[in-house]
Structures are given as C-alpha cells and as structure tokens.
Amino acid sequence: QVQLVESGGGLVQAGDSLRLSCAASGRTFRSYVMGWFRQAPGKEREFTGAISKSGYSTYYADSVKDRFTISRDNAKNTVYLQMNSLKPEDSAIYYCAADDRAWSTISSSISSYDYWGQGTQVTVSS
Numbered sequence: 001q002v003q004l005v006e007s008g009g010g011l012v013q014a015g016d017s018l019r020l021s022c023a024a025s026g027r028t029f030r031s032y033v034m035g036w037f038r039q040a041p042g043k044e045r046e047f048t049g050a051i052s053k054s055g056y057s058t059y060y061a062d063s064v065k066d067r068f069t070i071s072r073d074n075a076k077n078t079v080y081l082q083m084n085s086l087k088p089e090d091s092a093i094y095y096c097a098a099d100d101r102a103w104s105t106i107s108s109s110i111s112s113y114d115y116w117g118q119g120t121q122v123t124v125s126s
Contacts, residue, residue, distance in 0.1 A: 002026050002098050002115040009094060009120030012086055016124070020081040022096030029077040030054075033099040033106055036070060036081045037114055038092035038122075041074070047108040051079060059106045062091075079108055086124045093119040 003025040005038055035050040051070045058070050063085070069082040079096060082108040097113035104112065 002032070002100060004096050004098060004115055004117035006070070006094065006096050006117045006120040009122045011123045011125065012088055012123065013123055014126050016086050017084045018086060018122060019083070020094055020096075020120060020122070022079045022081075024077045024078070024098060028100070029085070029101070030074040031100060033112075034070075034072060034079040035097045035099065035107070037050045037095045037097060038090075039095070039119075040092040043092075045108070045110060047082065048094070050106045050108065052106055053104075057106055058110075059108065061108070067069075081124070087120075088124045088126045091123045093121050095119045 004022055006022045008020040036048040037045050038048050039045040048059050049070045051058050051072050055072045066119045067085045082095040098115040104117045
C-alpha cells in the first residue's frame with residue numbers, strides 16, 4: 001500500500017510560479033512511475049505530466065509543456081511539480097499518483113495509476 005500526500009498548493013496571480021510536492025510512504029518509491037493529474041470544477045480529471053522510475057524520462061500534456069517540470073528525489077520519496085507562467089486555466093485540484101507495476105512505463109492514462117493522493121488546490125487569479 002502506498003500513501004501519497006500532496007502539498008504546496010495555494011492562490012497565486014497569473015504569471016507566478018508554484019511548486020507542488022508529493023511525499024510517498026514506503027521503501028520502494030523508486031519502483032513507481034509517478035504522475036500528476038488535475039481536475040477543475042465541472043471537468044474530468046486530466047493528465048498533466050509523468051516521470052519515469054529513474055527520473056530520466058518525463059512526459060507532459062501539451063497544455064503545460066514548456067511551463068511545468070516534473071522531478072523526483074528517490075532518496076526523499078518525493079516527486080515535485082514546478083509550475084511556471086501560471087494561467088487562470090491552470091486552476092484545479094492537483095493530484096499525484098503512483099503506478100507500481102513492475103513493467104510500467106510513463107503513461108498518461110488514469111487507469112494506469114493505482115494510488116492517489118488527496119489533492120492540493122491551485123488557484124490562479126487573472
């Protein structure tokens with residue numbers, strides 16, 4: 001069982017930056033592909049980005065590419081989402097998720113992820 005706890009959300013202005021963190025329990029964090037998703041009011045949860053187990057590979061949704069960066073520190077069991085040049089349309093609850101399948105690679109599919117955090121709210125004012 002993996003427990004994920006996000007932090008770092010808040011209210012910012014358009015153009016500002018914010019860094020989200022997701023701390024994972026367990027001693028096998030390095031074996032998880034980690035993903036970030038977001039869900040705005042009235043909308044479906046959508047893929048934001050993901051990072052491979054080693055951290056060498058990342059993949060982003062087109063809407064955040066070149067603005068958001070995912071990184072991980074396997075020694076600290078933590079994955080980060082650095083968000084720059086924030087826009088009002090980035091406002092959402094942000095969730096981190098873990099895929100602990102042994103054969104897993106980076107995926108943008110919600111169904112690939114087995115464990116989810118409780119989410120952290122990000123609000124970007126115009």
